[in-house]
Amino acid sequence: MSVARTWAVALTGLAGEIVEIEADVTTHTPEFRIIGLADKTLGEASRRVVNACENAELELPARRITVNLSPAGLPKHGSAFDLGIAVAALATGEVIRPEAISGTVHLGELGLDGRLRPIAGVLPAVRSAAQRGFRRVVVPAANRAEAELVPGIEVTAAVSLSEVARGHGAEVDVPEQEPVLRAARPAPRSEPGDLLDVVGQEEAVDTLTVAAAGGHHLLLTGPPGAGKTMLASRLPGILPPLDDEAALEVAALRSLSGEAVEHLVRHPPFEAPHHSATLAALVGGGSRSSKPGVISRASRGVLMIDEAGEVRAGVLDALRQPLEHGRIDIHRAAFTASYPARFQLVLATNPCPCGEFGVRGGECVCSPNAVRTYQRRLSGPLLDRIDIALKMNRVTHASGQGSVSSEHARERVVAARDRAARRLRGTPWRRNAEVPGAWLRREGPRIPRESTAAIDAALSRGAITLRAYDRILRLAWTLADLAGRDRPTANDLGRALFLKAGAER
Numbered sequence: 179m180s181v182a183r184t185w186a187v188a189l190t191g192l193a194g195e196i197v198e199i200e201a202d203v204t205t206h207t208p209e210f211r212i213i214g215l216a217d218k219t220l221g222e223a224s225r226r227v228v229n230a231c232e233n234a235e236l237e238l239p240a241r242r243i244t245v246n247l248s249p250a251g252l253p254k255h256g257s258a259f260d261l262g263i264a265v266a267a268l269a270t271g272e273v274i275r276p277e278a279i280s281g282t283v284h285l286g287e288l289g290l291d292g293r294l295r296p297i298a299g300v301l302p303a304v305r306s307a308a309q310r311g312f313r314r315v316v317v318p319a320a321n322r323a324e325a326e327l328v329p330g331i332e333v334t335a336a337v338s339l340s341e342v343a344r345g346h347g348a349e350v351d352v353p354e355q356e357p358v359l360r361a362a363r364p365a366p367r368s369e370p371g372d373l374l375d376v377v378g379q380e381e382a383v384d385t386l387t388v389a390a391a392g393g394h395h396l397l398l399t400g401p402p403g404a405g406k407t408m409l410a411s412r413l414p415g416i417l418p419p420l421d422d423e424a425a426l427e428v429a430a431l432r433s434l435s436g437e438a439v440e441h442l443v444r445h446p447p448f449e450a451p452h453h454s455a456t457l458a459a460l461v462g463g464g465s466r467s468s469k470p471g472v473i474s475r476a477s478r479g480v481l482m483i484d485e486a487g488e489v490r491a492g493v494l495d496a497l498r499q500p501l502e503h504g505r506i507d508i509h510r511a512a513f514t515a516s517y518p519a520r521f522q523l524v525l526a527t528n529p530c531p532c533g534e535f536g537v538r539g540g541e542c543v544c545s546p547n548a549v550r551t552y553q554r555r556l557s558g559p560l561l562d563r564i565d566i567a568l569k570m571n572r573v574t575h576a577s578g579q580g581s582v583s584s585e586h587a588r589e590r591v592v593a594a595r596d597r598a599a600r601r602l603r604g605t606p607w608r609r610n611a612e613v614p615g616a617w618l619r620r621e622g623p624r625i626p627r628e629s630t631a632a633i634d635a636a637l638s639r640g641a642i643t644l645r646a647y648d649r650i651l652r653l654a655w656t657l658a659d660l661a662g663r664d665r666p667t668a669n670d671l672g673r674a675l676f677l678k679a680g681a682e683r
Contacts, residue, residue, distance in 0.1 A: 182269030184279040185312065186247075186262040187303035188254045191468055191508070191515030192430055194306025196283075198248045199259065201266035206242040212263065214247030217255040217467075226257075226288045227264045234292035234340040236350060239271040253513050255467045257287035258297045261316065264288060264339055265346065274346040283307045283315040284342075292339045295358045296320035301433040304328045305426065316342055319357040323440040324433060327426065360438050370415030370448065373587055374580045375408065378573035382409055383580060385568050385677065387587045390416045391594035392656030393611035394649075395501065395523040395563060397556075400570030401537045406526040409570075410482045411448065413524060416587040417479070418595060419444040424478045427518060431470050431477060446479035449521075453485040457493050461500075462517060463508045473500055474517035486527040487555045494560055497523065501563045504612075525564070527556070538571065565611065565649050566677045594659035610656045615648025618655075625651070629668040633675050642678070650674045 181202045187194040210224040224245075231238050245263050247254055262284035269276040285303055287295040300321040307315055308331040315333055317325045322335035336342045337357045340350050376383055382398075386409055389396045396413075398406040420428060425442040433439045451460065451472045462471025473481055483489060500506045500519035508515045530549045534540030542549070561567075599608045601623065607613045613622070627634075633650050636642045642650070653674035654666035666674075 180276070182266045182276045182279070184262050184266045184269075185283045185307070186259045186285060187283060187306050188252055189299050189303060189306075189434070190253075190513055191517050192302050192427075192434065192470075193516070194303050195249075195252055196307065196310050196312075197252070197254060197259070199262040199266045199284075200246040200248060201263070201270050202244050202246075203239045203241045203270045204244070208240050209242045210238075210245075210267070211243070212245045212247070214245075214250045215253050216247060216259075217253070219257055220247075220254055220259055223257065223260050223263050223288075226260055226290065227267060229290040230260075230288040230292040230339050231264060231268065233290065234338060234343070234350070236268055236273055236340065236343055236348065237271065238267055238273075243267050243270065256297070257295075258285050258299070258303070260288040261286035261294065261339070261342065265342060268343060268348070269346075273350075274343050274348045278346040281312070281314065283312050285315065285321075286318045286336075288339060289358065291355075293355055293358050294318035294336055294338060294342075296360050298436045299434045300324045301327060301426075301439055302430040304331060304333070305430060307331065316345075320360050324429075324438075327429060327439070327442060369445070370584070371408070371412055372415065373412050373582050373584045376405060376412065376580045378575055379405055379409065379570065380581060382568060382570055383582050383587070385566060386413060387416065387582075387590060388653070388656055388660065388677070389413070389522070389524075389566055390587070390591045391610075391660050392565075392598070392652060393522055393609035394565035394653060394656065395611075396525070397561070397564045397567040398524065398526045398570055399529055399567065401528060401533045401540060401572060404570040404572050406570060407482075407484055410480070410484075410524040410526060411450075412584060413480050413482075413522070414446045414448045415584040416591050417446045417522075418588070418592050420446060420478060428478050431475055431517070434470050435475060436469075447476055448480045448482070449473075449476035450482040450484060453483065453488040455489075455493070457496055460493055461496050461506050461508065463510070463515075468508055468510070468513065468515040470517050471506070473497065473506060473519045473521060476521040477518040478520060479522070480524060481521040482524040482526065484526045486525040487531075487552050489555070491555060491557060494555075495557055498559055498563065523564070525556070529553070562643060562645050565653055567679070568677070590660060593662075594656065597659040597662070598655070610652045610659070613652060613655075615645070615651065618648060618651045623665060625654070625666055625671070629666060629671055632668070632672055636675060642675075646678055650678050653677055 186197045188197045296318045304325045319335045319337045325333045340352045429439045504520040506519045529535040530544045535542040637647050654670040657670040658666040
């Protein structure tokens with residue numbers, strides 16, 4: 179009997195590697211062996227396959243079955259290979275036709291009763307298969323909606339192994355079985371509130387609009403009750419809706435995290451981890467396999483870290499690479515995974531441990547040393563990557579509502595981003611925050627020297643770094659885009675310098 183072949187997908191981060199599943203039989207003592215750098219979970223697939231085939235009344239050859247997962251040097255983990263291993267093994271005994279499975283990707287975990295159990299990561303796996311030219315995939319019934327989000331590939335969803343086998347030509351009865359469903363879905367994310375709820379903070383609302391228009395990172399400093407958290411939570415509501423590519427990426431990251439994905443969500447994600455979150459929770463990872471962390475789940479949206487002064491310095495400093503490169507690379511002995519991390523960062527912090535330092539009408543009980551130590555929790559290199567720093571005070575009146583709605587702010591943001599995208603046509607960038615400083619200073623549209631005089635002087639006397647200088651230029655372009663101007667004016671540069679100066683140490 180010739181070798182039977184089918185396909186599966188090994189996920190490393192958001193990227194998927196196509197794995198060829200080869201099955202062969204030899205006239206030796208009956209045994210079921212899996213080779214090809216499989217982890218413990220995958221190594222146990224032989225028992226799941228044998229029992230599932232027997233309970234589905236599908237006969238495996240009574241000889242030695244060897245299943246090879248190729249490329250052999252690629253680490254493979256998890257139970258998603260069960261279905262592919264089972265159909266390849268059955269094809270060696272001609273229970274199903276080998277040619278029927280040779281061009282199909284099979285994904286799914288097998289229960290001992292032969293039913294298919296849902297798995298995490300179906301969306302990125304099917305997406306990788308489609309990108310490699312495959313046009314048909316078989317998945318568990320509970321993963322149907324998720325797999326069908328990928329265009330250009332035929333999805334077959336099955337309840338059991340016997341149903342899959344009959345679809346490949348096996349003569350087998352398919353019993354009536356209830357499909358294995360996912361665990362209870364998490365509560366849907368609440369919609370972001372409206373900016374009209376933000377009262378008495380007109381400057382903060384305007385600054386938030388600037389941050390949204392250019393994709394700039396933001397630091398909010400102020401006492402408890404000033405509205406930092408409320409303001410930051412409204413940022414996703416004024417960002418443009420996600421396009422198809424971004425929505426698929428967000429859904430794929432949710433799928434890898436084990437969430438149920440049934441449709442594409444168009445509003446940008448919002449993640450707000452507790453200040454006690456560990457480094458692993460923030461960046462993701464694992465010892466044998468990898469899962470995305472909070473910063474990756476916030477990709478294409480907003481990452482808010484409240485009480486930033488309470489977060490351990492090493493945890494916050496882990497944000498520096500993703501802020502600079504838009505991705506997070508996780509290196510382990512057995513694998514290297516890369517996840518997108520194109521988030522907009524909002525840090526919120528009190529001015530001191532008690533929160534009353536420098537607050538009008540407040541009484542700070544912290545020692546001067548405690549205040550200095552607290553304010554230095556945010557390192558210089560991290561603050562250098564923050565575009566806007568805003569100091570907020572408590573609201574002194576509570577009448578009426580805010581003057582700007584989220585809908586109106588979003589219209590301004592979309593118009594400003596469209597203006598920037600037209601200016602940046604022909605480059606890899608679409609938002610001002612993404613543009614390299616060297617391009618702005620040398621190749622991009624030039625700003626008259628008299629307009630940049632203030633920031634040139636600040637740079638020459640060492641008041642700002644060159645990285646801060648570049649961020650001020652980006653901010654100035656955003657201010658010009660919001661105002662509908664072709665180039666930033668001296669006033670735009672001055673305001674950009676003011677917005678950035680609060681993050682300088």
